[in-house]
Amino acid sequence: MRRAFAPNWPARIGLFVLAAYAVWATSQLGITGERLATGLGEGGRFLARMWPPDFSRWELLLEGLVESMQIAVISTVLGIILSLPLGLMAARNLSPAWLSAPTRGFIAVCRSLHYVIVAILFVKAIGFGALAGVAALTVASLGFVAKLFAEAIEEISMKQVEAVRASGAGPAAVLLYGVLPQVASRFIGFSLYQLDSNLRNSTLVGIVGAGGIGGTLFAAFKRFDYDFVAAILLAIIALIFVAEIVAGRIRAALQ
Amino acid sequence: MTQPILEIRGLVKEYQPGKPVLHGIDLAIGAQGITAIIGPSGTGKSTLLRCVNRLVEPTKGSIMMGGQDLARLRGGALRAARRRIGMVFQEYNLVERLSVMENVLTGRLGYVPLWRAWLRRYPRADLDRAFALLDAVGLPEHATRRADALSGGQRQRVGIARALMQSPALLLADEPTSSLDPRTAVEVMELMARLTGEAGVPVIVNIHNVELAKRFAVRIIGMTGGRIVFDGPPDAIGNDHLSEIYGGEDWI
Amino acid sequence: MSATLHREGIRHTPGQRLGRFLVTLLTVAAVVWAIRTVEIIPEFLSDAPEQMADLLVRMWPPDLGHYYPSVHAALMETLHIATLGTLLGIALAMPFALMAARNICRSVLLNTLAQLVLVSSRSVNSLVWALIFVAVFGPGPAAGVFAIAFRSIGFVGKLMAEALEEAHPGPVEALTATGASWPLRMLKGVWPQVQPSFWGVALFRWDINLRESAVLGLVGAGGIGVVLDDAINFFQWERVATILLAILAVVLLAEILVTRIRARLL
Known part of the structure; x- marks a missing residue:
């Protein structure tokens, strides 16, 4: 008898293992149907208490939002300024291995640690407030932007760089005329993207005391002020929405 | 003509209101042999074919087959009617990431329940028939290969096997050879003519190539501007007809 | 570049130049505003490097003896x-x-x-979802699982809707013509086409979720974040260092694993 289908044993075993794992892990975490049922009831009550959103403390809300925006702007600028040399140092086509390898390692560490963890460490080291938030998001920006910068630089055409070098230009002129024109528009794209994501993240670092609206949000949660929580969440979503639209416009203007 | 298997009356299709693509087609298809529809691109040949199995919704008119008006069917009844009508496509329309075998077996999807298709537990009779069809179209060794590993001619053979897998009462072929080189086109037409002849399945085929149409069809329908302008046996079609169908005569 | 002294190289039209100028002005204004108005205590800023160095010194060397059993258990919980x-x-x-993909769901309202x-799912960060679910379920990993799940809906849903919209209509049309019902058309016509994107998206999101679930414990939603929070609050810095190393190792391993599997899938 001829075989109609080639049996795909790895896929079957894989799916079975995944299903078995899901059941086992659920029991490990102590998640039971009973617990979920009570949770659903709680969820209904929670939603009821969020409505209507309470905007009466709008001054506090606005203060938090403004601080978040400040953190986002400063950390993005710092992140980009530091990323320029780091990206160049990490690019394997322009930097020697002894320089690019450790730089890449440093960037990987910046990227692997979640910004909230970095924020906690900064809060413990340099105290509560916006400074810790700026420092944490600068580190996070470094991890992403420097990596993207390095990748963009590695993709450039070396022929153009050689041509500029052949004209007798010094290292700075080579960068300015051979490298920068090839990557400038992508750098601006990455920077805008990072501003957008820093703005999202700056609304959160406050949860661990690093400034911005997140602190207000966390405090409201702890006091069970769920109608104020709803107001803050709506404000954050609105801010992110507006930021996305503005970023889109800027991108279109630069094209 | 014997009792027709398909009878189209007053078929109108408008994609945009007031701009009909088909201007009231009347057509009866006999129970035997290949009927070729020729005509320039954009004249509604493909729309006509797709109205029959309702891939396109007709605007007006009736399409009678086996005592049912296909134009009025819905839901389960429509699916049951579709599975009796096989279709072969210009771009083959195979599911590229599935094996050749699975593509042929998709011809049974109108018959098998969901769980069987999901677990690939097709009835033994279906599997045997699929293998027989693969042998018949000349691809006995390719059952477990992926469809995207095949050449164009091989893919169209799978397409034909899939359509015949439905045990259809009627086969529709929409430009089945237009994406193939001339030699493969003839081979594919020969294969389709032989297999449908053996099974006694009537075929309606849209085709650009007038020579191929004359060679394989028992009847030729000429369409232009959404209307039928010629209907007769292959040897009755002359240059004057062709120039009416396609316009101009320098090319003939 | 210019052939005679009187010609000027003009790279941009006046409109483009105005646009660029406005964007530059806006950027500079935003930066100046942010730096001048942000509340940063100068004393904090001046001794920040010293404090940071001090912290790092206290973390070194990490005490790996702390790893087993408490950190290990928390790490496994994070993984789960x-x-x-x-x-x-x-x-x-x-x-x-499926509802968002316009080629599959024809209702504009449902789209x-x-x-x-x-x-909505994407706009709310997983940490905020965690706060919400801690309020609903109480502290513990159940809240974490739901926070991760609700944040993932938007990401996975958006990317899968895009993949679905890119699926070729031809095969689905062919299956429709065979009389296959809607679920069968999805299973045999659409699913094989989107399967590679599906596994790619799932793995990608799992990688992100692993990073994010490491911090959920800071708001009480279970996992290694809880242990980290405790260690920081009790100033056990060698323990903090161990936990950070454990997170770092898992995150890097997951990234390597995901990259490998994705390369094999395509």
Whole structure:
């Protein structure tokens, strides 16, 4: 008898293992149907208490939002300024291995640690407030932007760089005329993207005391002020929405 | 003509209101042999074919087959009617990431329940028939290969096997050879003519190539501007007809 | 570049130049405003490097003896939260992805509704979802799983809707012509086409979720974040260092694993 289908044993075993794992892990975490049922009831009550959103403390809300925006702007600028040399140092086509390898390692560490963890460490080291938030998001920006910068630089055409070098230009002129024109528009794209994501993240670092609206949000949660929580969440979503639209416009203007 | 298997009356299709693509087609298809529809691109040949199995919704008119008006069917009844009508496509329309075998077996999807298709537990009779069809179209060794590993001619053979897998009462072929080189086109037409002849399945085929149409069809329908302008046996079609169908005569 | 002294190289039209100028002005204004108005205590700023160095010194050397059993157990819990959250998120996301894909769901109303759900899920960060679910379920990993799942819905749903919209209509048309019902057309016509994107998206999101689930414990939603929070509050810096190393190792391993599997899938 001829075989109609080639049996795909790895896929079957894989799916079975995944299903078995899901059941086992659920029991490990102590998640039971009973617990979920009570949770659903709680969820209904929670939603009821969020409505209507309470905007009466709008001054506090606005203060938090403004601080978040400040953190986002400063950390993005710092992140980009530091990323320029780091990206160049990490690019394997322009930097020697002894320089690019450790730089890449440093960037990987910046990227692997979640910004909230970095924020906690900064809060413990340099105290509560916006400074810790700026420092944490600068580190996070470094991890992403420097990596993207390095990748963009590695993709450039070396022929153009050689041509500029052949004209007798010094290292700075080579960068300015051979490298920068090839990557400038992508750098601006990455920077805008990072501003957008820093703005999202700056609304959160406050949860661990690093400034911005997140602190207000966390405090409201702890006091069970769920109608104020709803107001803050709506404000954050609105801010992110507006930021996305503005970023889109800027991108279109630069094209 | 014997009792027709398909009878189209007053078929109108408008994609945009007031701009009909088909201007009231009347057509009866006999129970035997290949009927070729020729005509320039954009004249509604493909729309006509797709109205029959309702891939396109007709605007007006009736399409009678086996005592049912296909134009009025819905839901389960429509699916049951579709599975009796096989279709072969210009771009083959195979599911590229599935094996050749699975593509042929998709011809049974109108018959098998969901769980069987999901677990690939097709009835033994279906599997045997699929293998027989693969042998018949000349691809006995390719059952477990992926469809995207095949050449164009091989893919169209799978397409034909899939359509015949439905045990259809009627086969529709929409430009089945237009994406193939001339030699493969003839081979594919020969294969389709032989297999449908053996099974006694009537075929309606849209085709650009007038020579191929004359060679394989028992009847030729000429369409232009959404209307039928010629209907007769292959040897009755002359240059004057062709120039009416396609316009101009320098090319003939 | 210019052939004679009187010609000027003009790179941009006046409109483009105005646009560029405005964007530059806006950027500079935003930066100046932010730096001048942000509340940063100068004393904090001046001794920040010293404090940071001090912290790092206290963390070194990390005391790996702390790893077993408490850190290990918490790390496993994080892994479970990330994986179960991803699975749940995918399961919840698929109906919305199907509803949002305009070639599959023809109702504009349902498309918009699904998009709204997906955008809401993405706009709320997983840490905020965690706060919400801690309020609902109480502290513990259940809240973490749901936080991860709800944040994943938007991501997975959006990418899968895009993949679905890119699927070729031809094979689906062919299956329609054979008389296959809607679920069968999805299973045999659409699913084989989107399967590679599906596994790619799932793995990608799992990788992200693993990073995110490491911090959920800071708001009480289970996992290694809880242990980290305790260690920081008790100033056990060698323990903090161990935990950070453990997170770093898992995150890097997961990234390597995901990259490998994705390369094999394509």
